Amino acid sequence: xxxxxxxxxxxxxxxxxxxxxxxxxxxxxxxxxxxxxxxxxxxxxxxxxxxxxxxxxxxxxxxxxxxxxxxxxxxxxxxxxxxxxxxxxxxxxxxxxxxxxxxxxxxxxxxxxxxxxxxxxxxxxxxxxxxxxxxxxxxxxxxxxxxxxxxxxxxxxxxxxxxxxxxxxxxxxxxxxxxxxxxxxxxxxxxxxxxxxxxxxxxxxxxxxxxxxxxxxxxxxxxxxxxxxxxxxxxxxxxxxxxxxxxxxxxxxxxxxxxxxxxxxxxxxxxxxxxxxxxxxxxxxxxxxxxxxxxxxxxxxxxxxxxxxxxxxxxxxxxxxxxxxxxxxxxxxxxxxxxxxxxxxxxxxxxxxxxxxxxxxxxxxxxxxxxxxxxxxxxxxxxxxxxxxxxxxxxxxxxxxxxxxxxxxxxxxxxxxxxxxxxxxxxxxxxxxxxxxxxxxxxxxxxxxxxxxxxxxxxxxxxxxxxxxxxxxxxxxxxxxxxxxxxxxxxxxxxxxxxxxxxxxxxxxxxxx
Numbered sequence: 382x383x384x385x386x387x388x389x390x391x392x393x394x395x396x397x398x399x400x401x402x403x404x405x406x407x408x409x410x411x412x413x414x415x416x417x418x419x420x421x422x423x424x425x426x427x428x429x430x431x432x433x434x435x436x437x438x439x440x441x442x443x444x445x446x447x448x449x450x451x452x453x454x455x456x457x458x459x460x461x462x463x464x465x466x467x468x469x470x471x472x473x474x475x476x477x478x479x480x481x482x483x484x485x486x487x488x489x490x491x492x493x494x495x496x497x498x499x500x501x502x503x504x505x506x507x508x509x510x511x512x513x514x515x516x517x518x519x520x521x522x523x524x525x526x527x528x529x530x531x532x533x534x535x536x537x538x539x540x541x542x543x544x545x546x547x548x549x550x551x552x553x554x555x556x557x558x559x560x561x562x563x564x565x566x567x568x569x570x571x572x573x574x575x576x577x578x579x580x581x582x583x584x585x586x587x588x589x590x591x592x593x594x595x596x597x598x599x600x601x602x603x604x605x606x607x608x609x610x611x612x613x614x615x616x617x618x619x620x621x622x623x624x625x626x627x628x629x630x631x632x633x634x635x636x637x638x639x640x641x642x643x644x645x646x647x648x649x650x651x652x653x654x655x656x657x658x659x660x661x662x663x664x665x666x667x668x669x670x671x672x673x674x675x676x677x678x679x680x681x682x683x684x685x686x687x688x689x690x691x692x693x694x695x696x697x698x699x700x701x702x703x704x705x706x707x708x709x710x711x712x713x714x715x716x717x718x719x720x721x722x723x724x725x726x727x728x729x730x731x732x733x734x735x736x737x738x739x740x741x742x743x744x745x746x747x748x749x750x751x752x753x754x755x756x757x758x759x760x761x762x763x764x765x766x767x768x769x770x771x772x773x774x775x776x777x778x779x780x781x782x783x784x785x786x787x788x789x790x791x792x793x794x795x796x797x798x799x800x801x802x803x804x805x806x807x808x809x810x811x812x813x814x815x816x817x818x819x820x821x822x823x824x825x826x827x828x829x830x831x832x833x834x835x836x837x838x839x840x841x842x843x844x845x846x847x848x849x850x851x852x853x854x855x856x857x858x859x860x861x862x863x864x865x866x867x868x869x870x871x872x873x874x875x876x877x878x879x880x881x882x883x884x885x886x887x888x889x890x891x892x893x894x
Contacts, residue, residue, distance in 0.1 A: 415445025
C-alpha cells in the first residue's frame with residue numbers, strides 16, 4: 382500500500398508576496414491638506430510603507446499643499462516625526478527627499494499657478510510624463526473649490542497621450558442624497574468617473590478583501606450561502622473611544638452618516654453580493670450596486686421599532702471614568718446627535734429573501750471590534766434522545782475585521798467519554814499567525830490601487846446614491862423624533878437595552894460581546 386502523501390501549500394515570504402505585485406509607473410502625488418492630521422497620521426506613513434515594500438514607482442514625488450505656512454525643511458521634519466522609527470534612518474531620509482511643500486489658500490488662483498510651475502519642474506526631473514494624482518485630504522466643504530480651480534487652471538487636463546490624472550476624494554461624500562449629487566455634478570465637470578477614486582478605508586483592509594476571497598475562491602460555502610441555510614447576519618463596528626478631537630465633524634454627522642452610509646453598507650454588500658463575472662472593478666461594483674437596489678429598509682410605520690438610536694452618557698471603560706457625550710469638548714450641551722445606532726433590514730432577492738441583517742455601530746462601547754457574524758440555521762430535528770433541537774447551538778461563521786484579524790467557525794462536537802455530551806468548539810484562522818505578517822495598512826493598499834488605476838475598492842457614484850437613498854428616510858425620521866427617539870446608554874455598555882430587544886423579539890441575540 383502506497384504511503385499517504387501530504388500536500389503542503391507554498392507559504393510565501395513577505396518579500397515574495399510583494400514581488401507578485403506590479404509597481405506603478407512614475408507619477409506625481411499632490412496632497413491637499415498636507416499639514417493636517419489625516420496626512421500625517423495615515424497618508425505619509427502609508428506611502429512610506431509602499432516604499433519599504435518596493436511598491437512605489439521607481440521615480441515619484443509628493444507635493445504637500447496646505448494653508449499653514451511652512452518651509453520644505455519644516456514640512457519634511459513633521460513628516461519625519463510622523464514616520465517614527467519605521468524603517469531605517471537612511472530609508473526615511475530617502476523617502477523624505479521626495480517631498481516638497483507649497484503653502485497657499487485653496488480658493489486663490491495664484492495657489493494653482495504656483496502648483497502648476499512646481500508640477501512642471503518636478504515632472505521634468507522625475508520623468509512622470511504628466512501623470513498626477515490629486516488627493517483631497519481637506520474638509521469636505523473645500524472639495525468643490527479645489528476641483529473647480531484644478532479644472533480652470535488646466536491642472537486636471539492630461540498634457541500628453543502618456544499622461545493620466547486621477548482624483549482621490551475622502552469621505553464624507555455629501556451629507557445626504559441631494560448634496561452628494563450636487564458634489565458629483567461639480568466634480569464631473571472636471572473629472573470623468575474613471576478618474577475619480579472615492580475612498581472608504583475599510584475596503585482597503587486585508588480582512589475585508591478576504592471576504593471576497595473566502596466566498597469566491599472556496600467551493601464549499603457558496604452552496605449554503607443563501608436563505609435556505611443562513612438564519613441571519615450581524616455586522617458590528619464598535620469603538621471604545623469617544624469623539625476625541627472630531628466633535629466639530631461628529632456633531633454634524635452622527636454615527637449614521639459616519640459609519641453606516643459607507644463602512645457598514647459596504648461590508649453588507651461584500652457578504653450579500655452575487656459572484657461577479659470577473660474580479661475587474663466594474664464587475665465587482667456592479668454586483669455591489671445590485672445589492673443596494675434590493676435592500677429593504679424599515680417602512681415608515683416600523684422605523685421606531687427597527688431603528689434604534691442612542692447617545693452615550695457618563696460611564697466607565699476599562700476602569701477609567703468616561704464623560705457623557707454632551708460633556709465632551711466641542712459638543713453642544715443639548716446635543717441630539719446619535720453616537721449609537723442599530724438597524725434591522727432585509728435584502729429582497731431570491732438569495733436572501735426573509736433573512737434579517739442586523740447592523741450596529743457606536744462609540745464608547747466596551748471594546749474596539751469590527752466583526753461580521755453569519756449564523757446558520759439550526760438542524761431541523763435532533764436525533765439525540767437526550768438533547769432537544771434548542772440545545773444544539775447553530776453554526777456561526779465570524780469574520781474578524783479588526784483587531785486580531787481572522788476567520789472562525791463555531792460547530793458542535795462531542796466530549797470524550799461514553800455519554801452523549803456536546804459542546805461548541807471553534808475552528809480559527811488567525812491572519813498574523815497564518816502568514817507571519819501583520820495586515821498592511823489600508824491606506825497603503827488604496828494608494829497603490831490609485832497609482833495602478835484599479836477602482837475595485839473604491840465607491841462608484843451609483844452605489845453612493847443608493848446608500849443615501851436608503852439613509853435619507855432614517856435621517857429624516859431622526860430629525861422628526863429628535864429627542865423622544867434618542868435612547869441613553871452608559872459609556873462602557875453595549876448600547877441601549879432597546880438594541881438587545883431588537884433581536885430578542887425574534888429569539889436572537891447579539892453575538893459580538
